[in-house]
Amino acid sequence: MYRYRVALIDDHEIVARGFAELFSTIPEIHVAGTVATVTELLETTPHGTRIDLVILDLRLSDGSTVMSNVDRLRARGAAVLAFTGGDDAQLMRAAARAGVLGVVRKSEPAAVLLDAITRAARGETIASTDWAAALDGDPDLADAGLSPREREVLALYAAGAKAPLVASRTALSEATVIDYIRRVRSKYERVGRPANTKIDLYKRALEDGILPVPGRS
Structure with missing residues (x-):
């Protein structure tokens, strides 16, 4: 079936x-x-x-x-x-x-x-x-202005880690990690690049070079 x-x-x-x-x-x-x-x-x-x-x-x-x-x-x-x-x-x-x-x-x-x-x-x-x-080469991808810490949290979360694991790896509380993700989404929304789902966050991380494209050296 x-x-x-x-x-x-x-x-x-x-x-x-x-x-x-x-x-x-x-x-x-x-x-x-x-x-x-x-x-x-x-x-x-x-x-x-x-x-x-x-x-x-x-x-x-x-x-x-x-x-x-x-x-x-x-x-x-x-x-x-x-x-x-x-x-x-x-x-x-x-x-x-x-x-x-x-x-x-x-x-x-x-x-x-x-x-x-x-x-x-x-x-x-x-x-x-x-x-x-x-x-x-896309000139229309506006910079979301993420802080280094926000980029770190996004890299882990968008790559598949859940909030508790991200918290463990970054020495942050789970509540703080969730707040960082909320702020990341808000920043992308403000520049016209919404990231409402985890898949959207993964795309934004790829677009901004926060995560490497699989198979690309």
Whole structure:
């Protein structure tokens, strides 16, 4: 029995066919649809039908924007993983700002795609060198002005440690750690980079170089 419903939005038929074939052998993933536009997916998916993850081509021929597409999909409760065949850093930055879980290249080996999409379906952030490189050059990522102590707490917490463990490693009380996290979220909110969830905090830590991107030296 499958655990996750995943859809692909890509206006290249050969890509859609390959995607469906690739995931036909993975029992935990059900391909809920392969369509050419966000509008088509939303119109053909009944309200109340769950879609856990949408793999979204960043460059669609219908003239839609990355921000609009991601916003519409997230409004329906779907997480989004960006899918790209090019090197357009501007599109990748737009995707990151819109709240995608990460960016994966169409040219990646099948095993890498399967792993990334399966983890994204579970709600994990998919960090990559492409995404990090795009964010490194993003002039719109405003500095949140975190203090060294706030950065230290964020690094531990965003990497997966719970508040009691962060407290133990930093010689702070658990209440103080929670207050630091609250302040970090507030600072990101003030500069237009909200971090309401732990996944959001992980993204901000990657964007600001507080955590290293996995696989990047």
